[in-house]
Amino acid sequence: xxxxxxxxxxxxxxxxxxxxxxxxxxxxxxxxxxxxxxxxxxxxxxxxxxxxxxxxxxxxxxxxxxxxxxxxxxxxxxxxxxxxxxxxxxxxxxxxxxxxxx
Amino acid sequence: xxxxxxxxxxxxxxxxxxxxxxxxxxxxxxxxxxxxxxxxxxxxxxxxxxxxxxxxxxxxxxxxxxxxxxxxxxxxxxxxxxxxxxxxxxxxxxxxxxxxxxxxxxxxxxxxxxxxxxxxxxxxxxxxxxxxxxxxxxxxxxxxxxxxxxxxx
Numbered sequence: 001x002x003x004x005x006x007x008x009x010x011x012x013x014x015x016x017x018x019x020x021x022x023x024x025x026x027x028x029x030x031x032x033x034x035x036x037x038x039x040x041x042x043x044x045x046x047x048x049x050x051x052x053x054x055x056x057x058x059x060x061x062x063x064x065x066x067x068x069x070x071x072x073x074x075x076x077x078x079x080x081x082x083x084x085x086x087x088x089x090x091x092x093x094x095x096x097x098x099x100x101x102x
Numbered sequence: 103x104x105x106x107x108x109x110x111x112x113x114x115x116x117x118x119x120x121x122x123x124x125x126x127x128x129x130x131x132x133x134x135x136x137x138x139x140x141x142x143x144x145x146x147x148x149x150x151x152x153x154x155x156x157x158x159x160x161x162x163x164x165x166x167x168x169x170x171x172x173x174x175x176x177x178x179x180x181x182x183x184x185x186x187x188x189x190x191x192x193x194x195x196x197x198x199x200x201x202x203x204x205x206x207x208x209x210x211x212x213x214x215x216x217x218x219x220x221x222x223x224x225x226x227x228x229x230x231x232x233x234x235x236x237x238x239x240x241x242x243x244x245x246x247x248x249x250x251x252x253x254x255x
Contacts, residue, residue: 017157020208021170021217025162028218043214045173061158081162082224 002074004055004090005099011040012094013053015066019045022081026057033091049073055102057087076102108247111213116140116185117239126200129193130155130169133185133205142183143175143207150175151205161195164230166220170206182212186242188234201234215248222249 012030016023027043034041044050046062049069058066060077067075078084086102093100116136123129134148150171154160161167171178185205192199204220206213223229223245236242 017154018171018173018176020176020213021154021160021168021206022158022162024206024208024211024214025168025217025221028214028216029221031214032218047173059158082221083163 001101003099003101004074004093006037006094006097009039009054009094011042011050011052011054012090013049013056014041014043015046015049015056015058015062015069016043017045017062019043019048022059026081026087030057030087030091034094037095039094055090057090074102108216108243111182111216112184112186112243112246113140114239114243116183117242118186119188119190119236119239119242121187121189122191123189123193126155126193126195127152129167129187129189129200129203130205133169133187133203136185136187137183137205137207140183140185142179142181142185144178144180147171147175147178147207150178159196161198161200162221162224164224164227165192165199165201165234166204166224166230167195167200167202168204168206168217168220170208176209179207179209182208182210184213184216186239186246188236216246219246219248 014023014027023043031041046065056070056075063077078086137143151169154172160169187203192201
């Protein structure tokens with residue numbers, strides 16, 4: 001369990017195998033949802049998770065690989081590319097401005 | 103990113119509404135062929151799409167799958183592009199039924215807004231049904247055109 005302080009989150013990264021399909025779709029959705037919150041949303045391949053990411057979302061099947069690359073950055077797994085509760089929780093948490101656990 | 107041109111990403115000839123495929127593999131190969139014919143990818147991209155599907159299913163819900171390659175297949179991408187194939191009889195996708203396959207090939211970010219628009223459609227069951235039942239390619243293009251009102255930046 002990690003606590004996220006939304007005030008420190010500037011960049012959210014959605015990581016996937018190739019960074020071109022499913023992660024791109026989710027990133028596009030989150031970009032819209034978080035546009036007003038001053039958070040940059042990027043999508044990358046797992047191997048290319050940038051060092052300045054503040055929070056990483058990845059498919060549960062890629063969690064270990066993503067954690068290996070992300071180091072101490074919190075990595076949140078999801079199973080559904082559309083409407084996953086874990087993703088909703090992160091978005092709502094970031095928008096709330098209040099610290100939340102992931 | 104707001105100046106994406108959907109017609110360039112998704113040519114009308116790459117929207118095929120009456121396809122048939124015996125199984126998931128055949129459906130993905132059909133997407134691969136459509137992308138090759140559109141000049142978006144080289145042949146080598148197609149096996150990389152099959153490989154990608156083995157790791158995590160690209161079925162995203164509402165009868166829609168978005169087959170694309172692994173990172174290894176990215177080298178076979180000539181430009182960002184999509185195809186839209188409908189299989190009216192449905193294709194068994196690990197126990198779920200898929201009727202629409204949107205094949206993706208991308209090096210850049212040109213397609214992200216279109217995918218976000220797709221996600222937005224699929225979150226509303228009535229709209230997802232409308233996309234599945236689109237009468238012609240123009241309807242598909244109209245539905246997938248990113249709505250400027252929701253542009254982030």
